[in-house]
Amino acid sequence: MAKFDLGTILERAKKERHSLSRNELAYLISLKDPSELELLHSTAYEVKVRHSGKVVSFRGIIEMGNYCSKDCFYCGIRKSNRNTDRFELDEETIIRAIQRNIDMRYGSIVLQSGEIISEKNTEYIERLVRKAGEMSDGKLGITLSLGEQSLETYARWRAAGAHRYLLRVETSNRELYARLHPANHSFERRVQCLRWLRECDYQVGSGVMSGLPGQTDDDLAGDILFMHEMDIDMIGMGPYIPHHDTPLGRDVPLTPEYAEERLRLGLNMISATRLFLHDVNIASTTALQALADDGRERGILAGANVIMPNTTDTEYRRGYQLYENKPSLDENTEESRDNLVARIKSIGETINWDQQGTSPHYLVRHGKL
Ligand code: SF4
Numbered sequence: 001m002a003k004f005d006l007g008t009i010l011e012r013a014k015k016e017r018h019s020l021s022r023n024e025l026a027y028l029i030s031l032k033d034p035s036e037l038e039l040l041h042s043t044a045y046e047v048k049v050r051h052s053g054k055v056v057s058f059r060g061i062i063e064m065g066n067y068c069s070k071d072c073f074y075c076g077i078r079k080s081n082r083n084t085d086r087f088e089l090d091e092e093t094i095i096r097a098i099q100r101n102i103d104m105r106y107g108s109i110v111l112q113s114g115e116i117i118s119e120k121n122t123e124y125i126e127r128l129v130r131k132a133g134e135m136s137d138g139k140l141g142i143t144l145s146l147g148e149q150s151l152e153t154y155a156r157w158r159a160a161g162a163h164r165y166l167l168r169v170e171t172s173n174r175e176l177y178a179r180l181h182p183a184n185h186s187f188e189r190r191v192q193c194l195r196w197l198r199e200c201d202y203q204v205g206s207g208v209m210s211g212l213p214g215q216t217d218d219d220l221a222g223d224i225l226f227m228h229e230m231d232i233d234m235i236g237m238g239p240y241i242p243h244h245d246t247p248l249g250r251d252v253p254l255t256p257e258y259a260e261e262r263l264r265l266g267l268n269m270i271s272a273t274r275l276f277l278h279d280v281n282i283a284s285t286t287a288l289q290a291l292a293d294d295g296r297e298r299g300i301l302a303g304a305n306v307i308m309p310n311t312t313d314t315e316y317r318r319g320y321q322l323y324e325n326k327p328s329l330d331e332n333t334e335e336s337r338d339n340l341v342a343r344i345k346s347i348g349e350t351i352n353w354d355q356q357g358t359s360p361h362y363l364v365r366h367g368k369l
Helices: 006-015 022-030 034-052 091-103 119-135 151-160 174-180 187-199 217-229 256-277 286-291 295-301 314-319 333-346 360-365
Strands: 055-058 060-065 108-113 141-145 164-166 203-206 234-236 281-283
Touching: 006 022, 006 034, 006 256, 022 217, 022 256, 034 256, 034 295, 060 091, 091 108, 091 119, 108 119, 119 141, 119 151, 151 187, 164 234, 174 187, 187 203, 217 256, 256 281, 256 286, 256 295, 286 295, 295 333
Parallel strands: 060 108, 108 141, 141 164, 164 203, 203 234, 234 281
Antiparallel strands: none
């Protein structure tokens, strides 16, 4: 890799968004030296504070069920995994979880499940979205994370009151995508879905995994450029954590060295993305916490501004393990919140209570900022 001057690159990136080349992004992602990492993360944090303040927004995740029609090679709830106990929350339990989010003043929820394509499910989600809007007098931010659907389905859910949609591509490198998925999973279809979501005027979220087998720093730099090209509003990037019941993770031991390296990469991706895109929402994902107890706080200090606490009833959480070692499985929701709030305060940040925490990038696009 060509030699770069870190200070010069960071000064430019801090002042002007979209000012880094692909090679410069790959260089930032590759950094390992502790003093260089400190400079990278603190510069990205400055940009985060400029756009979102010293504030973290919460989105309470409700994992509604773990049935999925897809078979992604890295995912613990892929349909071929016979070792997962399948569950589906009933409507009453989901409504209780929505109410809990309102009571806890989280401001936004994420309704998440595997990919289910049926008219019955489309109607069910419409009903839940409407109900969540009514329960909060329209104040609650409603995010859906329900996989690839038709344009008509996305439009119906948007009309029912959903504001945001998360659909991660996991990697923008088509060859790598093909190695991570069965032949009937199409990258082009996924990109088409992202375009449809924009067409429906959702705040569109996407993201990738870092540290996948065979993935390079250049691939990850390409992922950041892809987010820019697709004009993404919200980004969720998690380090790849192997699940032993999957074809991809079967033989990968989660050693301390492995965890440290994946954490480094995950934090560098957050910083490089913040330095390139500036005003998007970036989540500090639970996968970071799976690698280090303070992983999510470090994600915030590296440039993220969103945390997505799990607000699913604890009895169901074991069923929703996309990767292993998923944290907070045994905590109840109030304990999780109190613990998280204390941790966020300890790094000098406050919480955006009762606010939807809309992506500044989306507001700018709509002339509202
Ligand atoms: S990654 Fe998503 S779409 Fe793929 S198997 Fe898991 S839940 Fe289903």
